[in-house]
Amino acid sequence: xxxxxxxxxxxxxxxxxxxxxxxxxxxxxxxxxxxxxxxxxxxxxxxxxxxxxxxxxxxxxxxxxxxxxxxxxxxxxxxxxxxxxxxxxxxxxxxxxxxxxxxxxxxxxxxxxxxxxxxxxxxxxxxxxxxxxxxxxxxxxxxxxxxxxxxxxxxxxxxxxxxxxxxxxxxxxxxxxxxxxxxxxxxxxxxxxxxxxxxxxxxxxxxxxxxxxxxxxxxxxxxxxxxxxxxxxxxxxxxxxxxxxxxxxxxxxxxxxxxxxxxxxxxxxxxxxxxxxxxxxxxxxxxxxxxxxxxxxxxxxxxxxxxxxxxxxxxxxxxxxxxxxxxxxxxxxxxxxxxxxxxxxxxxxxxxxxxxxxxxxxxxxxxxxxxxxxxxxxxxxxxxxxxxxxxxxxxxxxxxxxxxxxxxxxxxxxxxxxxxxxxxxxxxxxxxxxxxxxxxxxxxxxxxxxxxxxxxxxxxxxxxxxxxxxxx
Amino acid sequence: xxxxxxxxxxxxxxxxxxxxxxxxxxxxxxxxxxxxxxxxxxxxxxxxxxxxxxxxxxxxxxxxxxxxxxxxxxxxxxxxxxxxxxxxxxxxxxxxxxxxxxxxxxxxxxxxxxxxxxxxxxxxxxxxxxxxxxxxxxxxxxxxxxxxxxxxxx
Amino acid sequence: xxxxxxxxxxxxxxxxxxxxxxxxxxxxxxxxxxxxxxxxxxxxxxxxxxxxxxxxxxxxxxxxxxxxxxxxxxxxxxxxxxxxxxxxxxxxxxxxxxxxxxxxxxxxxxxxxxxxxxxxxxxxxxxxxxxxxxxxxxxxxxxxxxxxxxxxxxxxxxxxxxxxxxxxxxxxxxxxxxxxxxxxxxxxxxxxxxxxxxxxxxxxxxxxxxxxxxxxxxxxxxxxxxxxxxxxxxxx
Numbered sequence: 065x066x067x068x069x070x071x072x073x074x075x076x077x078x079x080x081x082x083x084x085x086x087x088x089x090x091x092x093x094x095x096x097x098x099x100x101x102x103x104x105x106x107x108x109x110x111x112x113x114x115x116x117x118x119x120x121x122x123x124x125x126x127x128x129x130x131x132x133x134x135x136x137x138x139x140x141x142x143x144x145x146x147x148x149x150x151x152x153x154x155x156x157x158x159x160x161x162x163x164x165x166x167x168x169x170x171x172x173x174x175x176x177x178x179x180x181x182x183x184x185x186x187x188x189x190x191x192x193x194x195x196x197x198x199x200x201x202x203x204x205x206x207x208x209x210x211x212x213x214x215x216x217x218x219x220x221x222x223x224x225x226x227x228x229x230x231x232x233x234x235x236x237x238x239x240x241x242x243x244x245x246x247x248x249x250x251x252x253x254x255x256x257x258x259x260x261x262x263x264x265x266x267x268x269x270x271x272x273x274x275x276x277x278x279x280x281x282x283x284x285x286x287x288x289x290x291x292x293x294x295x296x297x298x299x300x301x302x303x304x305x306x307x308x309x310x311x312x313x314x315x316x317x318x319x320x321x322x323x324x325x326x327x328x329x330x331x332x333x334x335x336x337x338x339x340x341x342x343x344x345x346x347x348x349x350x351x352x353x354x355x356x357x358x359x360x361x362x363x364x365x366x367x368x369x370x371x372x373x374x375x376x377x378x379x380x381x382x383x384x385x386x387x388x389x390x391x392x393x394x395x396x397x398x399x400x401x402x403x404x405x406x407x408x409x410x411x412x413x414x415x416x417x418x419x420x421x422x423x424x425x426x427x428x429x430x431x432x433x434x435x436x437x438x439x440x441x442x443x444x445x446x447x448x449x450x451x452x453x454x455x456x457x458x459x460x461x462x463x464x465x466x467x468x469x470x471x472x473x474x475x476x477x478x479x480x481x482x483x484x485x486x487x488x489x490x491x492x493x494x495x496x497x498x499x500x501x502x503x504x505x506x507x508x509x510x511x512x513x514x515x516x517x518x519x520x521x522x523x524x525x526x527x528x529x530x531x532x533x534x535x536x
Numbered sequence: 537x538x539x540x541x542x543x544x545x546x547x548x549x550x551x552x553x554x555x556x557x558x559x560x561x562x563x564x565x566x567x568x569x570x571x572x573x574x575x576x577x578x579x580x581x582x583x584x585x586x587x588x589x590x591x592x593x594x595x596x597x598x599x600x601x602x603x604x605x606x607x608x609x610x611x612x613x614x615x616x617x618x619x620x621x622x623x624x625x626x627x628x629x630x631x632x633x634x635x636x637x638x639x640x641x642x643x644x645x646x647x648x649x650x651x652x653x654x655x656x657x658x659x660x661x662x663x664x665x666x667x668x669x670x671x672x673x674x675x676x677x678x679x680x681x682x683x684x685x686x687x688x689x690x
Numbered sequence: 691x692x693x694x695x696x697x698x699x700x701x702x703x704x705x706x707x708x709x710x711x712x713x714x715x716x717x718x719x720x721x722x723x724x725x726x727x728x729x730x731x732x733x734x735x736x737x738x739x740x741x742x743x744x745x746x747x748x749x750x751x752x753x754x755x756x757x758x759x760x761x762x763x764x765x766x767x768x769x770x771x772x773x774x775x776x777x778x779x780x781x782x783x784x785x786x787x788x789x790x791x792x793x794x795x796x797x798x799x800x801x802x803x804x805x806x807x808x809x810x811x812x813x814x815x816x817x818x819x820x821x822x823x824x825x826x827x828x829x830x831x832x833x834x835x836x837x838x839x840x841x842x843x844x845x846x847x848x849x850x851x852x853x854x855x856x857x858x859x860x861x862x863x864x865x866x867x868x869x870x871x872x873x874x875x876x877x878x879x880x881x882x883x884x885x886x887x888x889x890x891x892x893x894x895x896x897x898x899x900x901x902x903x904x905x906x907x908x909x910x911x912x913x914x915x916x917x918x919x920x921x922x923x924x925x926x
Binding site: 543596597598599600602603604605606607609610611613614616617618620621624625629632633635636639640642643646647650652 | 747753756757760761764765766768769772773775776833835836838839840842843844847850851853854855857858860861862864865868869
Binding site for chain 1: 638639642643645646648649650
């Protein structure tokens with residue numbers, strides 16, 4: 065048995081900080097809850113340092129082989145911790161002095177730890193525990209403000225999460241029953257001789273649970289409601305961090321737990337990816353509320369990300385493409401949400417009329433993030449899309465790549481519906497709509513938009529970080 | 537399997553329980569004289585005649601307490617298999633269960649510090665009159681033994 | 691398929707227990723669905739859970755049986771009852787019209803499909819004479835609870851510790867979602883628990899009265915006044 069808690073330092077940093085924050089929250093006066101925010105940010109920075117140290121060491125399995133610390137886990141740690149830092153940055157003002165401000169950061173830290181654990185888990189039971197660890201705090205985060213829309217969103221999110229959690233657990237039960245073990249390497253060996261239909265059933269059920277985390281078809285129903293109903297920080301959180309965990313877990317599950325050639329999961333994921341991106345992009349056309357539009361846009365993005373999962377294991381490109389795209393998507397999406405957090409009164413696309421006139425820098429950040437989501441050259445997602453399309457074409461799914469390119473072109477339309485009023489239309493007669501939310505959210509928006517461009521320009525240096533073999 | 541033999545006492549207990557309840561009903565039906573009157577049929581033979589149904593809704597706080605009970609219930613359940621294998625696990629088992637117990641403790645501290653387990657009216661609270669002088673506790677709440685109270689009562 | 695007479699003889703008590711427990715579970719489950727009164731449904735659920743607990747015992751899963759009774763029948767059904775009380779028992783569900791068109795037909799179809807699937811899968815192994823694909827769990831002769839303890843505290847240590855984090859989250863989530871948010875100014879003075887009842891029901895709107903910690907003496911006096919005021923207000 066190899067129990068080495070030090071190997072889990074980044075995850076432990078998050079959990080310990082969350083526990084300390086929970087205890088402190090009872091005694092901190094309402095206006096001094098920024099201390100918990102500081103603690104949370106400190107835990108993320110500490111986790112990043114620990115990850116950097118872990119990257120130098122060799123990959124290993126800990127906790128009786130149920131948790132793998134390899135390039136994918138380390139990449140997940142970097143992306144999740146970075147995303148958590150950005151979310152903390154943009155939530156400083158919207159939540160300041162809220163009665164449950166401390167709890168927001170506590171739940172955020174625990175959900176982030178769950179997202180990382182999803183990627184690292186090398187065992188079906190650990191994956192399910194991590195699924196819960198990533199999901200349960202999210203329900204609380206969405207309903208934290210306890211307004212009407214937030215409560216409704218939280219309930220919908222919770223009910224769907226419970227349903228897909230049961231489906232996932234049923235699938236895991238079938239697979240464990242067939243393989244007499246729950247560890248991925250053991251399953252890979254044992255499932256080779258198991259009945260094909262039963263393996264397919266189990267694999268599909270486990271995939272369904274992970275699709276809920278990711279927000280892919282057919283488990284995407286919660287995304288628009290949860291994003292539209294929740295506060296901006298919670299919306300920014302649920303559209304990024306759980307997806308990182310879910311996609312990483314799906315990648316590992318398909319490549320490590322399922323025997324090659326036994327079940328054609330790749331086709332299933334490819335079809336899911338095609339449906340997800342098409343549905344997300346076309347449903348976004350009709351949206352007029354910015355948060356709903358961003359929600360459908362994230363569904364579209366998940367479609368592109370699932371393409372990389374579809375060709376997992378076929379070539380070395382898929383893994384590095386997935387992690388680079390995830391990092392790029394995370395920072396770009398959070399930049400867009402930071403702009404939304406900076407303009408709390410602007411809820412519809414038309415509210416953004418004349419933004420360039422009032423706040424040229426902020427309008428610039430919005431343009432960078434939205435054009436980044438389309439995949440315009442200097443930004444990170446351009447490189448990410450190139451990587452994914454290359455991996456998919458090499459993997460033999462040319463039709464999927466063609467569909468994704470068509471989708472990308474179509475997506476330009478709804479992003480421009482947002483940008484054109486902001487830049488070309490005359491300023492709105494009610495300038496109060498564009499009143500500022502505060503310095504922190506503005507700074508986060510500028511920083512994230514800048515990071516999008518830097519990540520794109522410096523792609524050559526960043527890309528190899530996501531590569532490297534998973535533990536066999 | 538054959539392991540079911542050890543459950544015979546439980547089975548007997550269930551049978552006894554059902555038999556006791558059934559026999560009590562049958563016995564009272566057979567032995568008691570049956571002369572009903574309107575007063576005897578009433579839900580309460582003594583006391584005030586109820587004028588309306590009591591409110592059937594509970595405050596959400598009850599739910600919170602039940603929820604917290606389940607959480608601690610589950611935590612206790614985990615200690616049972618631990619106790620069985622404790623001797624094989626030695627210090628290692630002790631450490632891991634201490635980590636687990638720390639989590640229990642933290643949630644308990646959190647509950648108490650947030651006042652989730654406090655019931656009833658708050659102690660140590662003083663209503664303070666604000667700028668609005670029309671309706672405050674000073675004017676609406678009758679003070680204990682104050683001259684105004686007795687004057688109103690008279 | 692045919693069963694050897696000796697096997698049949700050995701399993702007769704088990705079969706009888708199974709039949710009774712299964713009947714109890716199914717009757718309870720039907721009762722949950724068919725009862726008009728939600729409280730009766732919840733009590734029927736206890737019956738189902740008890741039947742399942744007996745089935746667990748029969749499968750040599752004593753620990754699961756205990757958990758089933760203590761946690762599910764004991765605690766979770768109580769939680770259900772609280773929810774029913776919270777929503778009001780008097781509220782009648784309109785069952786004449788489906789919220790979704792054709793809901794019942796689809797449900798029936800899916801149910802039949804599921805049943806057919808189960809029967810097909812059970813196939814030739816109907817009297818449960820087949821071995822599980824995973825093999826027998828209890829090969830070492832140790833008790834079920836000890837094996838479970840071994841698994842939870844060594845192989846599945848990480849999920850176990852994640853569970854402890856989950857329980858903390860559940861506590862925080864319950865407080866965040868179920869408790870009324872502290873009123874303005876409340877957190878300036880921590881330790882005022884239960885402020886929700888007073889500020890909402892007795893003291894009235896926030897603009898009139900601001901709760902403040904009583905520093906001076908005579909706090910018991912104030913307590914009495916508040917109690918009185920709650921009586922007086924509820925009168926009209």
